[in-house]
Amino acid sequence: MVGWKMKEQNSKEKIISAALKEFSLKGLEGARMESIARTASVNKAMLFYYFNSKSNLYSSVISYVFSNYFKELNKIFTLDIGPSEFFEKIPKYVIPFFMKNRDFYSLIIREFFFNGESLVEMVKNNFKNLNLDTPKLLKDKVNDWYDRGLITESDPINFFINMVSVCVFSFIAKPVASKFFEIETVTEDEFYKSRIKSIENLLKNGMLA
Amino acid sequence: MVGWKMKEQNSKEKIISAALKEFSLKGLEGARMESIARTASVNKAMLFYYFNSKSNLYSSVISYVFSNYFKELNKIFTLDIGPSEFFEKIPKYVIPFFMKNRDFYSLIIREFFFNGESLVEMVKNNFKNLNLDTPKLLKDKVNDWYDRGLITESDPINFFINMVSVCVFSFIAKPVASKFFEIETVTEDEFYKSRIKSIENLLKNGMLA
Amino acid sequence: MVGWKMKEQNSKEKIISAALKEFSLKGLEGARMESIARTASVNKAMLFYYFNSKSNLYSSVISYVFSNYFKELNKIFTLDIGPSEFFEKIPKYVIPFFMKNRDFYSLIIREFFFNGESLVEMVKNNFKNLNLDTPKLLKDKVNDWYDRGLITESDPINFFINMVSVCVFSFIAKPVASKFFEIETVTEDEFYKSRIKSIENLLKNGMLA
Amino acid sequence: MVGWKMKEQNSKEKIISAALKEFSLKGLEGARMESIARTASVNKAMLFYYFNSKSNLYSSVISYVFSNYFKELNKIFTLDIGPSEFFEKIPKYVIPFFMKNRDFYSLIIREFFFNGESLVEMVKNNFKNLNLDTPKLLKDKVNDWYDRGLITESDPINFFINMVSVCVFSFIAKPVASKFFEIETVTEDEFYKSRIKSIENLLKNGMLA
DNA sequence: TATGAATGAGAGTTCATTCAT
DNA sequence: TATGAATGAACTCTCATTCAT
Numbered sequence: 044m045v046g047w048k049m050k051e052q053n054s055k056e057k058i059i060s061a062a063l064k065e066f067s068l069k070g071l072e073g074a075r076m077e078s079i080a081r082t083a084s085v086n087k088a089m090l091f092y093y094f095n096s097k098s099n100l101y102s103s104v105i106s107y108v109f110s111n112y113f114k115e116l117n118k119i120f121t122l123d124i125g126p127s128e129f130f131e132k133i134p135k136y137v138i139p140f141f142m143k144n145r146d147f148y149s150l151i152i153r154e155f156f157f158n159g160e161s162l163v164e165m166v167k168n169n170f171k172n173l174n175l176d177t178p179k180l181l182k183d184k185v186n187d188w189y190d191r192g193l194i195t196e197s198d199p200i201n202f203f204i205n206m207v208s209v210c211v212f213s214f215i216a217k218p219v220a221s222k223f224f225e226i227e228t229v230t231e232d233e234f235y236k237s238r239i240k241s242i243e244n245l246l247k248n249g250m251l252a
Numbered sequence: 253m254v255g256w257k258m259k260e261q262n263s264k265e266k267i268i269s270a271a272l273k274e275f276s277l278k279g280l281e282g283a284r285m286e287s288i289a290r291t292a293s294v295n296k297a298m299l300f301y302y303f304n305s306k307s308n309l310y311s312s313v314i315s316y317v318f319s320n321y322f323k324e325l326n327k328i329f330t331l332d333i334g335p336s337e338f339f340e341k342i343p344k345y346v347i348p349f350f351m352k353n354r355d356f357y358s359l360i361i362r363e364f365f366f367n368g369e370s371l372v373e374m375v376k377n378n379f380k381n382l383n384l385d386t387p388k389l390l391k392d393k394v395n396d397w398y399d400r401g402l403i404t405e406s407d408p409i410n411f412f413i414n415m416v417s418v419c420v421f422s423f424i425a426k427p428v429a430s431k432f433f434e435i436e437t438v439t440e441d442e443f444y445k446s447r448i449k450s451i452e453n454l455l456k457n458g459m460l461a
Numbered sequence: 462m463v464g465w466k467m468k469e470q471n472s473k474e475k476i477i478s479a480a481l482k483e484f485s486l487k488g489l490e491g492a493r494m495e496s497i498a499r500t501a502s503v504n505k506a507m508l509f510y511y512f513n514s515k516s517n518l519y520s521s522v523i524s525y526v527f528s529n530y531f532k533e534l535n536k537i538f539t540l541d542i543g544p545s546e547f548f549e550k551i552p553k554y555v556i557p558f559f560m561k562n563r564d565f566y567s568l569i570i571r572e573f574f575f576n577g578e579s580l581v582e583m584v585k586n587n588f589k590n591l592n593l594d595t596p597k598l599l600k601d602k603v604n605d606w607y608d609r610g611l612i613t614e615s616d617p618i619n620f621f622i623n624m625v626s627v628c629v630f631s632f633i634a635k636p637v638a639s640k641f642f643e644i645e646t647v648t649e650d651e652f653y654k655s656r657i658k659s660i661e662n663l664l665k666n667g668m669l670a
Numbered sequence: 671m672v673g674w675k676m677k678e679q680n681s682k683e684k685i686i687s688a689a690l691k692e693f694s695l696k697g698l699e700g701a702r703m704e705s706i707a708r709t710a711s712v713n714k715a716m717l718f719y720y721f722n723s724k725s726n727l728y729s730s731v732i733s734y735v736f737s738n739y740f741k742e743l744n745k746i747f748t749l750d751i752g753p754s755e756f757f758e759k760i761p762k763y764v765i766p767f768f769m770k771n772r773d774f775y776s777l778i779i780r781e782f783f784f785n786g787e788s789l790v791e792m793v794k795n796n797f798k799n800l801n802l803d804t805p806k807l808l809k810d811k812v813n814d815w816y817d818r819g820l821i822t823e824s825d826p827i828n829f830f831i832n833m834v835s836v837c838v839f840s841f842i843a844k845p846v847a848s849k850f851f852e853i854e855t856v857t858e859d860e861f862y863k864s865r866i867k868s869i870e871n872l873l874k875n876g877m878l879a
Numbered sequence: 880t881a882t883g884a885a886t887g888a889g890a891g892t893t894c895a896t897t898c899a900t
Numbered sequence: 901t902a903t904g905a906a907t908g909a910a911c912t913c914t915c916a917t918t919c920a921t
Contacts, residue, residue: 072281076916086882097916156361159428166432182433199433201450204425205418212417219368220409223375224387241410249458285891295907300892490699494912504886509913570783577846584850596851618847619868626839627832634831637786642809642826659828667876703895713903724895
């Protein structure tokens with residue numbers, strides 16, 4: 044009985060992770076159910092048995108995977124620290140996190156780009172389920188820092204767009220930029236280390252009062 | 253004689269701009285040749301008459317459209333100005349440019365994300381055709397500024413990723429962020445004005461010496 | 462379990478034989494996948510499920526069907542008999558064989574005409590798989606007969622072209638010839654009986670020493 | 671004015687000979703109007719201007735080309751000679767004739783195989799136009815020879831099938847046979863010379879009394 | 880739960896043919 | 901006569917989805 048239970052979870056999870064891979068590489072439209080099935084080494088019909096439809100599998104992947112990574116990613120935003128330390132910790136945490144989880148990164152970015160609002164909806168539901176209100180918390184934090192004269196950016200939205208964009212964009216820009224400038228690429232590790240340092244400087248000098 | 257010459261250009265161009273719209277909304281896989289034909293009000297077979305295949309139409313759209321916007325976009329990078337003015341002009345120029353050309357923006361971003369290196373290749377060819385070497389020019393500029401102690405970021409790649417990301421990301425992030433923070437949206441114009449200001453500050457304070 | 466196994470074989474075989482009919486009548490280019498599907502009473506997509514593409518279905522038909530008829534056709538060439546009996550048996554065997562299997566005949570002739578060398582390749586592989594070397598056997602036989610003064614034709618190639626052509630051509634020539642000479646056609650059976658006799662005489666008198 | 675007249679004939683003939691090439695290689699279904707136009711270096715629409723439709727172009731090619739070669743080919747059948755000389759002259763004449771006119775050969779053979787009766791119709795019309803009745807002449811000749819005890823084959827149809835098949839089949843069989851027997855191919859010329867000799871022997875010994 | 884077979888809608892592509900000039 | 905553009909029907913092929921077992 045336990046065996047059976049485990050088998051079920053196994054198949055479902057095999058599908059989810061195969062789908063994560065496929066969707067992150069090809070997107071919703073480009074992904075092929077059969078290819079997912081093959082990768083997961085399950086029968087194609089099983090995808091429909093468990094997830095009913097392609098688009099439902101897609102959402103399931105997003106939310107399943109998201110909720111998995113969510114707590115880990117959320118930690119950094121809830122630390123009770125000042126802006127200086129915040130600007131230090133953010134890139135040091137976020138960049139390696141995405142380096143380790145490229146599939147997740149690609150999937151989320153895709154979703155973020157082309158379906159942003161529905162992603163936010165999901166994020167918010169995640170907060171609700173955890174009885175958290177991170178958005179409010181962050182907004183308050185920024186307002187507070189600004190009121191106390193610790194930062195120069197008064198608008199939480201601009202504050203976050205600035206912060207997030209320089210982190211998130213790094214992964215997209217890396218191959219493009221080095222090819223553009225014809226600068227012989229250093230190792231991935233070195234590059235992202237230098238990115239972390241550069242972001243830290245930019246944010247600190249750029250937004251600390 | 254002029255008649256059909258114009259007609260030809262018309263059809264080809266109608267297809268290109270219909271395809272630009274479709275591809276920017278749905279991506280390569282999601283786009284439908286028939287829908288493009290309908291939008292362009294031409295017979296579906298004409299798409300193949302002029303472009304042979306979907307993927308070739310896609311590339312044609314990218315390069316055709318790109319080379320159209322290219323010169324305009326390139327202008328800003330070739331101005332002979334110092335870093336301070338540079339940081340001022342960049343967001344003031346780039347943000348409205350993309351606001352006006354959303355289709356182009358979406359298409360290019362998609363391409364940038366999922367096919368970055370081939371885009372760069374095209375960009376470089378565009379430079380070659382115009383007898384320009386903007387990459388070298390920019391690299392030299394940054395190195396020069398750094399050597400003369402005008403900026404704090406020594407690495408051209410980081411310099412540009414920082415600069416580009418905060419501009420480009422604005423469009424993606426806007427709806428997401430305002431929904432996330434539940435901040436009643438100001439008008440588009442106001443938002444992007446504030447973005448421009450915020451970016452200018454970030455870059456000036458963040459990277460000027 | 463046996464149930465679906467049989468079903469699978471059934472569908473595949475229904476497709477093969479429908480395709481044999483269609484291809485033999487219309488050729489590769491003229492054949493229509495939909496018409497094959499209709500004839501086989503299967504869904505059109507099944508053709509691709511089992512055979513991937515039209516041209517692959519075509520090859521499959523050729524090799525499947527060929528290997529089916531192959532052993533039967535090969536028998537006559539491996540009999541251990543002298544040339545006189547050989548010339549007697551060949552038309553008596555080959556002509557009725559093709560009369561019974563007109564689809565096969567048309568298909569093979571088409572292939573023979575327009576793709577001869579690849580057919581030979583296949584034939585040779587068939588021999589290999591059966592651990593036979595009929596070509597060598599036949600060549601040796603002719604050389605031996607000639608050396609022993611039993612036949613007048615020293616060249617195996619000419620020997621066989623002479624023999625095969627008069628048999629194979631009969632089917633093509635029949636309707637043409639009777640229309641050409643405006644000779645009221647006898648029944649098929651009678652015609653081919655007379656053909657067999659005529660060929661036997663021609664070969665015996667023409668190539669026996 | 672002459673120029674214009676010549677130009678017209680030129681285009682039509684360029685189309686005919688391009689079509690002959692294409693049809694002989696690919697058959698009716700496999701041939702492409704565009705490819706014919708390209709080969710003829712005329713505009714595709716011209717094919718329809720001159721020939722109305724593909725199938726009409728096909729017939730036109732057949733009959734145009736046929737009537738061109740017809741008289742030449744007919745000569746051999748109208749010589750007033752005995753059977754022995756006949757069997758000598760036939761291969762000596764027919765084989766080189768087809769060697770020189772391979773396009774014609776392929777086209778006619780195709781037609782002969784897959785559309786034999788309509789070809790005969792055309793041939794007969796050609797006779798009518800020339801006020802000849804070759805079929806009757808040949809039939810009478812064979813009957814006469816047989817009655818006078820000069821040949822052993824009483825049936826004109828068998829007589830001709832035997833004769834024609836060994837000649838016509840040579841071209842099809844050559845590459846196949848040499849590959850089949852793995853006999854190093856001699857030159858084309860040598861091969862067909864040996865064919866002529868072999869056919870002569872076969873027919874003489876096989877059908878002369 | 881699991882499988883291979885089957886389905887139907889529709890996608891991209893091709894091609895003979897026609898049109899406007 | 902000649903051209904490039906245009907058309908529409910049909911074709912091969914794909915894919916999410918369902919079925920029978």
